[in-house]
Amino acid sequence: MNPFVPMIEFQHVRRTFGRTVAVDDLSLSVLPGEIFAFLGPNGAGKTTTIKMLVGLLHPSQGTIRVAGWDVVEHPREAAQLIGYVPDEPFLYDKLTGREFLDFIARVRGMSPRQAQERIAQQAELFQLEDFLDQLTETYSHGMKQRIVFASVLLHDPPLLVADEPMIGLDPRSVRLVKDLMRARAAEGKTVFISTHTLALAEEIADRIGIIHRGRLIFVGSLAQMHQQGLMQDKNLEEFFLELTNTQLQSQSSTDTFTPADSLPTSTPAIPEALPPSQHRSASA
Numbered sequence: 001m002n003p004f005v006p007m008i009e010f011q012h013v014r015r016t017f018g019r020t021v022a023v024d025d026l027s028l029s030v031l032p033g034e035i036f037a038f039l040g041p042n043g044a045g046k047t048t049t050i051k052m053l054v055g056l057l058h059p060s061q062g063t064i065r066v067a068g069w070d071v072v073e074h075p076r077e078a079a080q081l082i083g084y085v086p087d088e089p090f091l092y093d094k095l096t097g098r099e100f101l102d103f104i105a106r107v108r109g110m111s112p113r114q115a116q117e118r119i120a121q122q123a124e125l126f127q128l129e130d131f132l133d134q135l136t137e138t139y140s141h142g143m144k145q146r147i148v149f150a151s152v153l154l155h156d157p158p159l160l161v162a163d164e165p166m167i168g169l170d171p172r173s174v175r176l177v178k179d180l181m182r183a184r185a186a187e188g189k190t191v192f193i194s195t196h197t198l199a200l201a202e203e204i205a206d207r208i209g210i211i212h213r214g215r216l217i218f219v220g221s222l223a224q225m226h227q228q229g230l231m232q233d234k235n236l237e238e239f240f241l242e243l244t245n246t247q248l249q250s251q252s253s254t255d256t257f258t259p260a261d262s263l264p265t266s267t268p269a270i271p272e273a274l275p276p277s278q279h280r281s282a283s284a
Contacts, residue, residue, distance in 0.1 A: 005032070005067070006030060008066060008159070008192060009065040010053075010064055011065075012025055012027055012063070013049075013061065013062035014062055015049075016060045022045050022214055023045045024213075026045075026215075026216055028216060028219065030190055032158065033189070035182070036191070036192050036205060036209065037204075037208045038193065038208075038209050039211070040210055044211045044212050045211050046163070046211060050161060050192075050194055053082075053192070054079070054082055055075045055078060055082075081158050083152030083159065085145075085148055085163065087164040091136040091147060092136065096132065096134060097132040101123075101151055105118060108155045110155070115154075118154045119154070122150035123150065125180070128150060142169050145168055145173070146173060149180075158190060160184060160191045160192070161192045161193075162192070163193075166197055193205075201236060207221045210244070218243060222236070
């Protein structure tokens with residue numbers, strides 16, 4: 001992958017449900033080799049954005065591309081490049097973990113030998129051996145989440161999309177997933193995560209984006225935020241709360257349906273100037 005060609009592109013994307021605007025005029029690019037954390041309050045539009053990115057929803061307006069492929073016009077080509085971890089893990093209860101992984105490998109077009117090799121690799125990586133041959137209906141939430149991570153990485157996609165990936169994981173599994181994300185970014189792959197865990201975003205993300213009431217109100221790296229004095233003595237949690245509270249107060253008189261032209265445009269945003277490697281070195 002060309003490190004300067006976006007892995008993800010949103011161009012003026014809008015999604016409505018009746019009169020409710022869930023995502024409004026979203027434009028964003030994420031490069032290969034980048035860990036991007038997508039933050040926002042409940043109902044801000046994070047999951048809707050992710051579902052459009054992975055092809056589960058179509059945008060009402062605008063264009064979304066994955067490595068240049070339009071996700072609406074070329075859904076199969078785009079899907080082959082994506083590994084998607086939803087906010088709620090879904091497994092087939094009457095399959096064992098191994099049977100589920102084998103099923104996903106076959107859906108991805110792998111040969112039996114290739115599937116066996118990849119399943120063994122993922123089982124070792126995610127420490128699944130102790131329960132891989134048990135029915136998934138017996139799994140805890142954390143065990144299910146580890147199986148889902150293993151399944152979406154079987155075909156080694158260049159883009160990992162994860163919606164609240166740390167929910168239900170024990171500390172050891174959290175550390176494993178963080179290390180995995182860093183390793184994939186180091187290999188030039190892209191990680192796009194939605195999370196309420198601001199400490200996680202602060203620890204591993206190259207850049208963050210904050211969405212509020214459907215609109216992207218901030219994009220930037222922590223290093224740039226400090227350099228430009230936006231953080232001052234605040235941590236990410238304090239900055240996030242201050243920014244979203246300011247937006248909430250400025251929009252307190254609006255309805256659920258909010259025309260794009262009526263929303264404030266004065267919120268500071270940071271240019272997307274530094275490639276991922278420079279984000280890491282600047283924040284080291």
